Amino acid sequence: MSKKLVLIDGHSILNRAFYGVPDLTNSEGTHTNAMYGFLNIMFKILDEEHADYLTVAFDLSAPTFRHKLFEGYKGTRKSMPEELRQQVPLIKEVLKAMNVTIIEKEGYEADDLLGTLAKSGESIGLDVSLISGDRDMLQLATQKVKIRIPKTKKGVTEVEDYNFKEVFELYGVTPTEFIDIKALMGDASDNIPGAPGIGEKTASAIIQKYKSIENAYANIEQITPNKAKTSLSENYEQVQLSKVLATIDTDAPIDYNIDDATFNNLYTKESYELFKKYNFKSLLKKFDSEIVSTEPEVYKQIKILSELSDIENAFSAMEKAEHIGVFFAYEDNQLFGASFTFASKEKLSLYIPIQGFINEGYLIGKIADLSNMIHNKKNKLIFLNLKEQLDVLKDCEFDMLTDVGLAAYLLNPLKESYLFDELGRDYLKLSLPTKADILGKLGFKEAAFVNEEALSKYACLSSYVIYNAWETIEDELKNSNMLELFETIEMPLLFVLYSMQKEGIMVDKEGLKIYGDKLQIRILELEKEIYELSGTEFNINSPKQLGVVLFETLQMPNGKKTKSGYSTAADVLEKLAGEYPIVGKILEYRQLTKLKSTYADGLSSYIGEDGRIHGKFNQTITATGRISSTEPNLQNIPIRMELGREIRKAFIAKPGCVFIDADYSQIELRILAHMSGDIKLIEAYNSEQDIHRITASQVFHVPLEEVSNTQRSNAKAVNFGIIYGISSFGLSQGLSISRKEANEYIEKYFETYPDIKAFINGLVEDAKEKGYSTTIFDRKRPIPELSSSNFMQRAFGERIAMNSPIQGTAADIIKIAMIKVYEALKDNKLKSKLILQIHDELLVETYEDEVDQVKKILKENMLGAAKLLVSLEIDMNEGKNWFEAH
Template sequence: MSEKILLIDGHSILNRAYYGLPELTNSEGLHTNAIYGFLNILFKTIEEEKPDYLTVAFDLHAPTFRHQMYEAYKGTRKPMPQELREQVPVMKDVLAAMGVCMISKEGYEADDLLGTLAKKSEEKGMEVTVLSGDRDLLQLASSHICIRIPKTRFGKTTVEDYFADDVKEKYQLSPEQIIELKALMGDASDNIPGLPGVGEKTATKILLEYGNVENAYAHVEDIKPNKAKNAFLEHYDLAVLSKKLAAINIDSPVEYDWESARIKDYYTQDAYDFFKELEFKNFLSRFEDTSAPAEVEKSFSTVTELDQAEEIFGKARQKPELGLHILKENGVFLGMGLSFLDEEKVLSYCFLPQGFLTEAYLLEQAQVLCQEAAMVSSLDVKSMLRHMDLENHTKMFDAGIAAYLMNPLKSAYTYDDIAKEYLGEMLPAKEDLLGKLNYTKGMKDQEEQAALSVCYMAYVALKSRKPLKKALEGTEMLHLFTNIEMPLLFTLSEMEKEGIRVNAQALKEYGDQLYVRILELEKEIYQEAGEEFNINSPKQLGVILFEKLKLPGGKKTKTGYSTAADVLEKLAPDHKLVADILEYRQLAKLKSTYADGLAVYIGEDERIHSTFNQTITATGRISSTEPNLQNIPIRMELGRLIRKVFIPRDGYVFTDADYSQIELRVLAHMSGDEKLIQAYQEAQDIHRMTASQVFHVPFDEVTDLQRRNAKAVNFGIVYGISSFGLSQDLSITRKEAAQYIENYFETYPKIKGFLDGLVTEAKEKGYVTTMFGRRRPVPELKSSNFMQRSFGERVAMNSPIQGTAADIIKIAMIRVGKALKEQNLKSRLLLQVHDELLVETAEDETAQVSAILEKEMKNAASLAVSLEIDMHTGSNWYEAK
């Protein structure tokens, strides 16, 4: 039986994979979709072909004979996208790690090398498979050379196979005539011009009659249609050039040793390490050495008996460091994971509440362990604090928060990701163990697998602490972790436990009030439109506004006219119907999200207990979920009224303190702009002063409109606003907006230098930092897409400012919470909403609480300008705000 060789067109397959798969990056921000797709195609082809030899050919991208011919005619080739370019050297490194034979030669393209090797291998009596996305290679097909053309769409790859007969069947032409076909019809993807106006159908017809380009030209007067005839007469030189470009050199001087290309074991340790780094989990099962997880699991045990649990807990109490994980899902306790080091070996246990192992018993033991151990690590300390009373944050380590600080762009910080990144271990993820099952179902249907997952969580929590701490030290974020994020975690836990009281009856009445107004608006809208339609359907609304009523500004999209808020807001001042529709939308959102939505979260204690998240936003801001209490409307009065339903417990009032212009004050400090600093030091109206400078009018003559516009510029600068964005916000021309921004930077010259410096820093380092050392990676700056790069520049400009403001409010929260406790007050911190803190204040403690807020918020950071707050007290949140 003949031996078989597989030849692969490296750049062609990479290119196909890049465009065929969605964007994919690893945790370091490296684009990996082309590499992943290439390997997918490679492994699939090896399994199908079972070759004896394998070689991948790459272009060197040095000028080749065909390049020079083409460029002499039409200029340079289209450049490779940066996201693909960065993957080429990594792809070569991966193949080298696998021991795959690679070839390239200066002055020759990959298909020349492939063509030469294909023909020489055929001469040696081999069966040859050439894998390429380039149909030029069909000219090589024979009874022993098969050309395989992969197609990747929506992540799925199919392959077309072509021997000589297959080419004839598909194109009605011989493989050699594929060169002639390309000469006539061209190939834009391969920079072959062809004859203008001659397509595949006409080209094929000509070749079936005349055989080749030269013979066709000899009979040019007989060629039909006239369009093709004229193309020959006027551009025959292009056909000749295209034929040279399309022809593959099957006699290129390539040095090649077949034995070096013989198939071997590609699943080497180096390749395994690369696949881990690239986060290609799906490929790791191909490696024979899958013993790492198996070795770890030998130290895992599932505990359901009381005597065994007692023995383990007794042993654990003697250990200085523990890994601990409490597993709860939808409020139901499912189990507990525990790890500790015993004679240089990490032992991990999953305790399941069965028989005498009750939830109360296990949580009581967890409490004792946390109190007695010198250090307890967990992937989620706050979830543990819901069930136990702990105060010393210095002996707790949250691996999830540590991993978040190291890379705040990820959507989750799972045990398997942390293990891969900081332990160098590829562990089975929860999805690998349980598939799509949640833990509740998993504990019923696949208890053993679910228990393994719990053990892994405790194992990783324990083992990752030291490498994570070292990583934080290396990035100078250990102080941020130790002195801000960890103590804040305890503050947030207390806020979650406290919750906030809601007047359920008042909330229902508020919803009823909204419903009455919504029905009124519905009738008015139908009357103004002249017919009934689905107001919530953008498609139907677009037809009413822009086809029936012929309002200006209709932008047609694939699904109909755009009825986005920005489109309608421009029309609203002149068209009551549009204004009513906007109000209808706002009220419908208020009713569904807040009036109806909040009601389901009110507990038996008449309070809503929201969850505060530390690892969601890239800037470091805290977020709130289930429900989101940070998104309570403030722009419209009817929306603000919902704050009336939030009330303190009997005998208490609300005290609300809000930082005044904190981000602008941070900008003044970080930029060092003397004018802005002086304005704050002199307690001037910043927006009025900016308006005076930007619009060149005396301070006392600034109009309200000018002040509002200056305010938009002031806050817009903090968010890296563009002239287009400002023009949209202020309904002015882009030119006027650009002038406003230019005048602003002339007024505060150091701000421009500061913001430009942030962008430069981000480009050099790949990240920007806050005053407190928090890093925000900015991978978008490396994108070849202009919009992505522009977004990256805005991120680089605003993240240090927003992040610093977020850090300051966190410090203030920690200090306020601590002061309330130290002074033995009954009052408690309940909510943080961006720059605002809400304290449920005992009526006899209002003076003390106000003093604490004043002191701790103002002194949370030392800036070149003072931190100021607005503070109010009221019998509900509305009054206090």
């Protein structure tokens, strides 16, 4: 059986993968979709081919011999998108790490190199498979050379195969004659001129009959149709040039030894590190366990302390340390061990297991003593994911604790996670095993009993990264002017959020059930009404069935049918709701069924034994700096519809308390006024009148007292829409007016507030120049979309650039307010607690004898959270439940 050589057209497959795989980026914002698609295609081919030899050829940017023959060669081809261009050197780096032979040569295209290698391989008896998305390669097909053309659609790759026989069957010509077809018809993508007016069908017919352009020209009088005869006759020299341009050179002068291309081990330690770097998680399983478990050098610096004297000495040494990286093997409210890394002569990472006399209480006490000992110094105990470990640290001085992950979030808020191995890679240039690599599926408790060595390695590796990454991250925070943001807002807020999580919010379980039953009654009513209006019973929750009813049975307009059926997305239905009553009922039905399943039914599972929900508040999820709520998500509770708002009745104050709710009024518009410096908008706010009515008066040129409710509503939509970079199309959809009218509203708005337009344009230009947007408090939000070659992505980036400084500043202000309110409640020794934050709203569970004090604290600290050119305002209410208080 012949050995096999697999040849890959690098740029062609990379290009095909780029357009076939959705945009992907790694934690550093590097585009990776082309690389990921390329590798998947390569692995698929190699699995099928069982290759002995493998080579990938790439084009170089230097001119080739074809450019010297014809200056316009490939002159009409669009430049490569920047997102693809940046991946070319990266895929080469990956392939080299995988021991894959790469060839490229100035003056020649990859086609010529591949053609030469295919011919050479065939000549020594190899079977050759050439992988390319370019059909020009079909001219190389023989009995021994197979051209394989992948097609990637929605991430799925299919491959078409062509030997000599398949080319002849498809085109009616031999692979060599295929060149002449292209010479006649030309190629717009390569700017090969051919004979004007001769298309593929005519060119194929001519070459099938005459076998070559030379023979066709020799029989020019017999060529039909007359138009083709004239064109070939008048452009024969151009056609001859086109043939030279279209012919792949199979004798390119390249230095290549087939033995060097032996298909060997792709899965090296170096390639594993790169796969991790580029987040190719699904491909990591291809690597052997030996590669995955390669032990870092850090493991040699681990010291396990099991003697009391050693532990005492270690804590004495730590008292003198500037910074200490700390990791707790903490799980299910239990500590199983701890690791410490700090500056010492031996550069050790210490691990203390919980066993025997070294119990949890002893170790926690030692850590608390340590935090008190180094209190008021510059020393810090550095953690990762600190908030989830504060139960262990409750007796410590909190201002001595720092979270390196939270700091890393500020530097790159676009990342999905901030794990120790990611920090090691991003800030220490280390490729480290993951938690799963070290512990497998073991939790800390299991590992402590069955594999303490692995647990000690994981713990020490974590504390090592935490300690060493902190210095780099702290420097980067200083350089980006975000250290103050970290130290005065994010870190203090972490302890506020911890307190809120511990406190939780009481829920009336029976009230929740009654609310769910009320929703169910209305859902059944809507279901019956929808069936009556449609004339048939169907599954309303099935988009496919719903689409058929709306666009076929009821013949509604503008139905967009796809492979899976008609689109019934909310934006499609909202356009129809005004004219068709059934659509409004369907939208209400959807809202109520979601409300019931997610909240009325779903919240019950989160209620603890104390009758309270202890949700999580997250600082590192959103790119703008907003706090997010999970387990459950209380920020998505609907408030626009009356029945949706009623769920707040189930959130109740405990006996002897009321809720006090304080909500910033139009904070983002006030920030816009401040940041833009627009005099009219500032005056409008400082006049303490209805901002939307004032805007309507100025935009529509009517006296303030004559502004209609519709004009005020439209002005409100423009006011808030401007913050989010709303387009005339978006505004027209929201107000159900024409795009022309919407555009006029926006133009009038900018005429009224001219400084706002200049400010917003300036935000976009500034972000394009820097690559990020900035809040008043120096929070930075990277916007890689601004450099995208895709128009829609760039437009999205521009909207982010307009909104992020405003939304991010609003997020910063509410955080400052939360810290001030929390500290004021504590300083005044009040029993009342801050328990909830929803966007611009704070909720305090307030003892009845502290109501006046709490209201004063909320007002003073929320209004004093920032000094703007316009005053901050809040709406404040109280009630026995959240509904009454809002």
